[in-house]
Amino acid sequence: MAKKKVILTFPPALIEEPVTYNLIKNYDCKINILKATVRPKEKGRLVIELNGSKEAVSRGLNYLKEIGIQVEPLAQEVRYLKDRCSHCTACIPHCPTDALSLDREEMKVSFHGERCIICEACLPVCAYKAMEIQF
Amino acid sequence: MGKTIAEINEKIKKGKAVVVTAEEIIGLVQIKGTKKAAQEVDVVTTGTFSPMCSSGAYFNIKQTIPRMKIGGGRAYFNNVPVYTGFAAADVLLGANALPDDDPRNAVYPGQFLYGGAHVLEALVGGKSIVYTAFAYGTDCYPLKKREESLALKDFNDAVLFNPRNGYQNYNVAVNLSDKIIYTYMGVLRPRAGNANYCSAGQLSPLLNDPLYRTIGIGTRLFLAGGVGYVCWPGTQHNPAVPRGKNKVPRGAAGTLGVIGDLKGMSSQWLRGASFTGYGTTLAVGLGVPIPILDEEMIAFTSVRDEDIWTKVVDYSHDYPQGTGKVLGEVNYGELKSGKIHFLNKDIPTGGLSSYLKAREVAETLKKWILKGKFYLTDPVAPLPSS
Numbered sequence: 006m007a008k009k010k011v012i013l014t015f016p017p018a019l020i021e022e023p024v025t026y027n028l029i030k031n032y033d034c035k036i037n038i039l040k041a042t043v044r045p046k047e048k049g050r051l052v053i054e055l056n057g058s059k060e061a062v063s064r065g066l067n068y069l070k071e072i073g074i075q076v077e078p079l080a081q082e083v084r085y086l087k088d089r090c091s092h093c094t095a096c097i098p099h100c101p102t103d104a105l106s107l108d109r110e111e112m113k114v115s116f117h118g119e120r121c122i123i124c125e126a127c128l129p130v131c132a133y134k135a136m137e138i139q140f
Numbered sequence: 141m142g143k144t145i146a147e148i149n150e151k152i153k154k155g156k157a158v159v160v161t162a163e164e165i166i167g168l169v170q171i172k173g174t175k176k177a178a179q180e181v182d183v184v185t186t187g188t189f190s191p192m193c194s195s196g197a198y199f200n201i202k203q204t205i206p207r208m209k210i211g212g213g214r215a216y217f218n219n220v221p222v223y224t225g226f227a228a229a230d231v232l233l234g235a236n237a238l239p240d241d242d243p244r245n246a247v248y249p250g251q252f253l254y255g256g257a258h259v260l261e262a263l264v265g266g267k268s269i270v271y272t273a274f275a276y277g278t279d280c281y282p283l284k285k286r287e288e289s290l291a292l293k294d295f296n297d298a299v300l301f302n303p304r305n306g307y308q309n310y311n312v313a314v315n316l317s318d319k320i321i322y323t324y325m326g327v328l329r330p331r332a333g334n335a336n337y338c339s340a341g342q343l344s345p346l347l348n349d350p351l352y353r354t355i356g357i358g359t360r361l362f363l364a365g366g367v368g369y370v371c372w373p374g375t376q377h378n379p380a381v382p383r384g385k386n387k388v389p390r391g392a393a394g395t396l397g398v399i400g401d402l403k404g405m406s407s408q409w410l411r412g413a414s415f416t417g418y419g420t421t422l423a424v425g426l427g428v429p430i431p432i433l434d435e436e437m438i439a440f441t442s443v444r445d446e447d448i449w450t451k452v453v454d455y456s457h458d459y460p461q462g463t464g465k466v467l468g469e470v471n472y473g474e475l476k477s478g479k480i481h482f483l484n485k486d487i488p489t490g491g492l493s494s495y496l497k498a499r500e501v502a503e504t505l506k507k508w509i510l511k512g513k514f515y516l517t518d519p520v521a522p523l524p525s526s
Contacts, residue, residue, distance in 0.1 A: 091189065091411060091423060091494045091497060092494045092495075092496040092497060093190075093490075093491050093492050093493065093494045094490050094491040094494075094495075095326045095327075095336065095490045095491060095492055096490065097478070097488070097489075097490050098329075098333075098334035098335075098488035098489060098490045099327065099329070099334065099490070107478070109476065109477070109478065111496060112476070112494075112495035112496045112499075113496050129249065129251075129322070129327055129416035129417075130326065130327045130416070130490075132191065132326075132413035132414055132415050132421075132423075132492075133411060133413055133414075133423075134253070134414060
């Protein structure tokens with residue numbers, strides 16, 4: 006089994022392509038939509054988690070690339086700037102998936118990229134700009 | 141039998157002083173009791189690292205040839221305006237100051253990515269800033285325009301000054317409205333979606349000397365990695381508040397005015413902060429040593445988070461409208477556990493004051509004292525206590 010979080014960027018011409026339907030129906034992938042910005046006639050962005058057999062995920066990703074969707078891994082988009090973090094803990098109640106977590110003994114904040122769904126809730130909350138999300 | 145500060149300093153000099161942090165003393169007192177601990181321990185070090193609502197620095201700028209009088213003119217550090225109304229070569233940079241072209245909250249909520257606090261962090265971190273000045277010119281100071289790159293070493297003097305620092309306890313902020321709000325207490329989600337607090341609790345300087353017995357005007361302290369002093373009671377210093385049996389205020393009370401040489405400080409302990417929708421501010425590391433003069437001071441310094449209570453206030457209506465309404469009280473043990481049970485639900489908590497860095501401040505100050513690099517001072521005048 007394979008699991009991949011990817012960011013899909015759609016050119017305007019492909020906005021109407023039923024991508025998630027096709028991935029499920031034709032490529033046997035489970036799709037979890039983490040974030041979507043799709044407006045008619047504009048560039049669209051979709052953040053999804055693809056789940057399925059290795060082959061299914063790989064074929065699904067190929068399909069996306071072939072029809073002209075830009076596919077980027079999610080991990081590269083989210084950065085925790087350790088040196089800027091003051092461990093104030095202001096982000097902790099805002100992170101819905103515990104990607105930003107707190108060791109309460111040490112009162113030390115750490116970031117676990119694999120749990121991040123780039124909801125961006127941490128961005129306005131961090132006074133030291135220790136979270137960087139590049140879109 | 142009590143001890144004097146002079147006796148404690150003598151022990152520091154001989155390398156015989158017993159120094160522990162305000163966190164370590166808690167366990168020690170539990171094992172040994174207050175009487176024995178008071179005999180054995182000489183100094184308890186405290187610490188805090190938090191956005192300080194009132195921070196700035198003043199600078200004396202070396203003269204050019206020909207000379208320039210900046211007083212009454214306009215000047216900027218990296219496009220952030222500085223106050224020029226003192227004299228020919230002194231300027232003041234406030235942590236909240238913003239470039240003239242910053243959109244503020246015109247695009248709400250504003251990001252406030254760069255302000256006076258960030259200039260201070262840059263200077264202390266060894267970076268150069270662009271100094272731009274416009275003057276009207278006089279017979280003795282003819283130069284009217286100046287622009288040059290300056291690093292901290294290029295100033296004659298650079299002095300950090302906090303009119304108010306080290307708040308003794310502070311509100312817990314919640315938002316009872318139906319929309320998200322952006323405050324100096326951070327981002328508050330609607331319907332009490334989170335509760336933000338801002339104190340190092342059991343490590344915080346004035347919570348370990350609740351009646352200002354040892355901390356007063358003239359007290360030497362750790363200030364942003366360098367040495368500073370209490371120069372005056374902080375603005376808004378208000379000792380006359382309800383207190384617990386342990387004398388600890390149950391809400392915002394005393395404050396410290398502190399001052400120190402910016403050139404001795406480190407950007408590890410002086411950080412620019414951007415509060416979305418609110419503005420820029422400066423996070424400052426502050427640590428005060430507390431001499432254990434007697435058993436009462438041991439009892440004070442062994443205060444635990446669970447014994448420090450504070451008020452929960454609504455920042456959507458009650459704080460901005462100044463209604464004075466208090467929703468209730470919680471203690472720092474609960475706040476640091478990650479949630480408070482309040483308003484019939486569990487509300488997740490977030491801090492603004494870094495306990496991790498507060499601990500580092502207290503540890504650093506402890507090391508300085510143990511190495512004989514830092515001596516304690518008798519206050520030259522007390523802080524108002526009633």
